[in-house]
Amino acid sequence: MSRFSRRNFNLIIREIEYMESKGENIWVPIGILEYMYDDDKGEIDRYFHVEKDKRSLDLLMNEIVF
Numbered sequence: 001m002s003r004f005s006r007r008n009f010n011l012i013i014r015e016i017e018y019m020e021s022k023g024e025n026i027w028v029p030i031g032i033l034e035y036m037y038d039d040d041k042g043e044i045d046r047y048f049h050v051e052k053d054k055r056s057l058d059l060l061m062n063e064i065v066f
Contacts, residue, residue: 004036006061013047013057020048037064 004012012033020026026048034044043063047055 009033009037009061009064010057013044013060016048017052020052039064 012029016026016029016033019029030044030048033039034042037044039045041063043060047057047060
């Protein structure tokens, strides 16, 4: 079960994408996010391995159980 709402999840993902655009290390926040949302399947990690213009936050949010 997740510890935060869909809205908060969306905001965090957008912030990590902003960090990514600035060339900052995004893998530590991604690891923390995976832990916070009990993402044992690695869906969040896979999301960030896809090119930015091909990502779908809606699909990711459907994969994460809220």
